Amino acid sequence: MNYVPNPPWVVRQMLDTIGAKNIEDLFADIPEALKLKRDLNLPRPQSEVELRRELAALAGRNLSADDRPCFLGAGAYDHYIPAAVEQLLLRSEFYTAYTPYQPELSQGVLQTIFEYQTMICNLTGMDLANASMYDGGSALAEACSLACDATRRRKILIPDTVHPRYLEVIRTYAMGGKMEIITVPGKDGVADPDAITSMIDSRTAAVVIQHPNFYGNLETALQQIEKAVHGVKGLLIMAVDPISLGLLKPPGAWGADIAVGEGQSLGNPLSFGGPYLGFFAATEQLMRRVPGRLVGETVDREGNRAFVLTLQAREQHIRREKAGSNICSNEALCALAATIYLTLVGREGLKEIARRCHQLACYAKQKLEQAGLKLKYQRPFFKEFAVTIPDPRAANAALLKEGIIGGYELDGALLLAFTEKRTCAEIDRLASVLGGIARE
Amino acid sequence: MSKLIFEKSVKGARAFTLPESDIPPEKVSEEIPADFLREEDPLLPEVSEVEAVRHFTALSQRSYGVDSGFYPLGSCTMKYNPKINEWAARLPGFAGIHPYQPEETVQGALELMYELEQMLCEITGMDSFTLQPAAGAHGEMTGAMIIKAYHNSRGDTKRTKMIVPDSAHGTNPATANMLGYKVIEVKSDERGLVDLEDLRALMSDEIAGLMLTNPNTLGLFEENIREIAAIVHDAGGLLYYDGANANAIIGIARPGDMGFDICHLNLHKTFGTPHGGGGPGSGPIGVKSFLADFLPVPVIEKHEGKYHLNYNRPLSIGKVHTFYGNFGVMVKAYTYIKALGSSGLKAVSQNAVLNANYLRTKLAGCYDIPYNRLCKHEFVASARKQKKEAGITALDVAKALIDRRCHPPTVYFPLIVEEALMIEPTETETRERLDAFIEAMLEIDREARENPERLKEAPHRAVIRRPDETGAARNPKLKWTPKD
Numbered sequence: 001m002n003y004v005p006n007p008p009w010v011v012r013q014m015l016d017t018i019g020a021k022n023i024e025d026l027f028a029d030i031p032e033a034l035k036l037k038r039d040l041n042l043p044r045p046q047s048e049v050e051l052r053r054e055l056a057a058l059a060g061r062n063l064s065a066d067d068r069p070c071f072l073g074a075g076a077y078d079h080y081i082p083a084a085v086e087q088l089l090l091r092s093e094f095y096t097a098y099t100p101y102q103p104e105l106s107q108g109v110l111q112t113i114f115e116y117q118t119m120i121c122n123l124t125g126m127d128l129a130n131a132s133m134y135d136g137g138s139a140l141a142e143a144c145s146l147a148c149d150a151t152r153r154r155k156i157l158i159p160d161t162v163h164p165r166y167l168e169v170i171r172t173y174a175m176g177g178k179m180e181i182i183t184v185p186g187k188d189g190v191a192d193p194d195a196i197t198s199m200i201d202s203r204t205a206a207v208v209i210q211h212p213n214f215y216g217n218l219e220t221a222l223q224q225i226e227k228a229v230h231g232v233k234g235l236l237i238m239a240v241d242p243i244s245l246g247l248l249k250p251p252g253a254w255g256a257d258i259a260v261g262e263g264q265s266l267g268n269p270l271s272f273g274g275p276y277l278g279f280f281a282a283t284e285q286l287m288r289r290v291p292g293r294l295v296g297e298t299v300d301r302e303g304n305r306a307f308v309l310t311l312q313a314r315e316q317h318i319r320r321e322k323a324g325s326n327i328c329s330n331e332a333l334c335a336l337a338a339t340i341y342l343t344l345v346g347r348e349g350l351k352e353i354a355r356r357c358h359q360l361a362c363y364a365k366q367k368l369e370q371a372g373l374k375l376k377y378q379r380p381f382f383k384e385f386a387v388t389i390p391d392p393r394a395a396n397a398a399l400l401k402e403g404i405i406g407g408y409e410l411d412g413a414l415l416l417a418f419t420e421k422r423t424c425a426e427i428d429r430l431a432s433v434l435g436g437i438a439r440e
Numbered sequence: 441m442s443k444l445i446f447e448k449s450v451k452g453a454r455a456f457t458l459p460e461s462d463i464p465p466e467k468v469s470e471e472i473p474a475d476f477l478r479e480e481d482p483l484l485p486e487v488s489e490v491e492a493v494r495h496f497t498a499l500s501q502r503s504y505g506v507d508s509g510f511y512p513l514g515s516c517t518m519k520y521n522p523k524i525n526e527w528a529a530r531l532p533g534f535a536g537i538h539p540y541q542p543e544e545t546v547q548g549a550l551e552l553m554y555e556l557e558q559m560l561c562e563i564t565g566m567d568s569f570t571l572q573p574a575a576g577a578h579g580e581m582t583g584a585m586i587i588k589a590y591h592n593s594r595g596d597t598k599r600t601k602m603i604v605p606d607s608a609h610g611t612n613p614a615t616a617n618m619l620g621y622k623v624i625e626v627k628s629d630e631r632g633l634v635d636l637e638d639l640r641a642l643m644s645d646e647i648a649g650l651m652l653t654n655p656n657t658l659g660l661f662e663e664n665i666r667e668i669a670a671i672v673h674d675a676g677g678l679l680y681y682d683g684a685n686a687n688a689i690i691g692i693a694r695p696g697d698m699g700f701d702i703c704h705l706n707l708h709k710t711f712g713t714p715h716g717g718g719g720p721g722s723g724p725i726g727v728k729s730f731l732a733d734f735l736p737v738p739v740i741e742k743h744e745g746k747y748h749l750n751y752n753r754p755l756s757i758g759k760v761h762t763f764y765g766n767f768g769v770m771v772k773a774y775t776y777i778k779a780l781g782s783s784g785l786k787a788v789s790q791n792a793v794l795n796a797n798y799l800r801t802k803l804a805g806c807y808d809i810p811y812n813r814l815c816k817h818e819f820v821a822s823a824r825k826q827k828k829e830a831g832i833t834a835l836d837v838a839k840a841l842i843d844r845r846c847h848p849p850t851v852y853f854p855l856i857v858e859e860a861l862m863i864e865p866t867e868t869e870t871r872e873r874l875d876a877f878i879e880a881m882l883e884i885d886r887e888a889r890e891n892p893e894r895l896k897e898a899p900h901r902a903v904i905r906r907p908d909e910t911g912a913a914r915n916p917k918l919k920w921t922p923k924d
Contacts, residue, residue: 017802042781055528059528091497096714101850102847112717122483128919132719138762145618168758175619245482247478248477270536273761274763276763301908323610329576349457350484
């Protein structure tokens, strides 16, 4: 393939205009010793016909959750994506645009971001939301960093019921030196409120709670933790599943100062872990410290409604080494997917999807218990729970043999997720295979 | 006035419906304690499918992408995004796989990532790559973490400062700050290149490294790069390559051969993947072998024809992304590199540089070009002449271009050029498009002298006039609230 449009005779004339003998002349400023005097060792160029063949073959070597019932969750979920989401994302005025630096030419993109910010605020019950972060883990890490800046403290308390990969990302971000990450062992599948409150002190910048947590359980001591951390003027950071917010009380109502989460569930495909969508919402007090892009509504000089990137004095391109975050590119198109998704499912739809996920999970619990299995934690959950299995790896292999993508392997348990795409028939098969293993 | 989707809501209207539940009625249960339920439904739109589709279609028509026309946004490499790449990323075998599926069910995806890493190593002259960073700035951060981990692993903990040029992208100093480094600026010399004397004077055993873009943000190749590398290395520092401008040198020269120890690439710039209105991007980083142990986990390994994710890497900095990075973007970049091969990639850089020099030559009579000599993929013009003579600023020029259905260049960057217009045409523009842009720029210069007042009011033909940005920042309205 070749995407360079000028034919050789045009290139010749352009070189003449510049006053260059040949195209190599244009690289005369690169020292000879540094020039690559050979071809790059890459496969030969391919036509579209060949590319289609090769890419289809590579894709064909993967087992797609489109073709098999998928009970894997653990931070990425197989929710349904309405056809209109995929179609609208192909509008190339959206996907081939850059960050909307020039508002007069970008009102459409800016308005979609403004609508996205509004939807995230309404879902989370927070005052404001930014235009997006890389993913759930990095959004949470930036939230911890903001908490340290805002409180001028270092200590971040995190129960080990938070997604272990989120915890790893936070630890990596902590290399900057301003955060001290302390993990607090959970108890029976939830955060241990007594352990956490006993560690909260005047050096505590924030407590992080994931709700529902990594094990799918509702964090039942939220109120106690919120009181304790606010009692020392620290912040409460919550990581939440946006689908759950169709049903569950939002972080704003729990008193969270920052709410983040993985927004993949909102209209973005599984895509082997990315591109995903980190959403980031906060209270008004933190407005001038929020990382990333913010879109605001204003008027043009004739008084017409207009949208612009705003409060840019927070950001790296203005503030340089004094910026709180270095984020520049974000996940705008994934945020657009979420905006279109939430528009299509709407107010009633999101509630129904959340309720269906929960009902299917409850049904699965009954079926698994009838099949002789036990849930690892006897606790309220939303759409995901852990079921005790001595050899989870073998269980997954047995499920795969039956054409089922199983769960996330925990120590002595499988973490199973139930989206609205699952059916009772699929759950019955799951219970029957796992029940068979349990009886062996 | 453009209505928001919330303002188009009609109570009870809806698009999506769930399939009927197949749970037997006697088995339907819900077990969430009442305290945990929300009291009010979240305020989301209520619209039909057709109205939702029309709403977002109308918004797309109020936007502008590379497919709409010329987009010479400096340092952003707004090249054409081949459509086969979009097709590839949406294949169910790529888009439909869960990141935690058993390795044996995702061998095709792991092979693609492994091969992409190998190809990026060859293209840059580095020894190992990670694809995990989700954007250029994320790659910079990962690179800075590796610099820190390297010095720490040697017990060399007094290196608390990072050098960046005064022409650097804002992400460089912001990244260094995130890692707790004190930022030291090295000056540019009169030719727009790193001032070697200044660099020598700044180097010490407290310097962790130098972050450098090459070609730099003036579009000029740092000709003394080998000397720069020697100065940094002799003092024990590491040299970081910001790949924002890599579109100028693919197949021609490699960061690894110039003495860089770490480099990032922007797949969404150099390798043809779309910018999505601000993202997703992908910012893989490559390192020389002595730094490979510090790369994020997991790394992809190949044993006996099978691909594995290895998390067991004791010196690794850890993870910077929950999963493996922006896989969908990787599929597009892989397809792009496979389409072009060695000759095609070299032609990319040759034509990017040709187009930039063509524009520079033709605009030089009209606009000031402070460093007017052979440039690489971009150059920086200035509206300081127009400002002095007619009060027309770089911003006015940008807005006047919008009236001519052209995306403006990057303005007011780099900071070392006043009234900067940073112009990057990319290789995918025809001479006719370039000529139309030149004509527009010359016309704006004429209008600056003949009718400056009208120019200061531009744009006249866009969907809005200039917005009140000061008001937006003073009185931030960041979400819609219903009027009751």
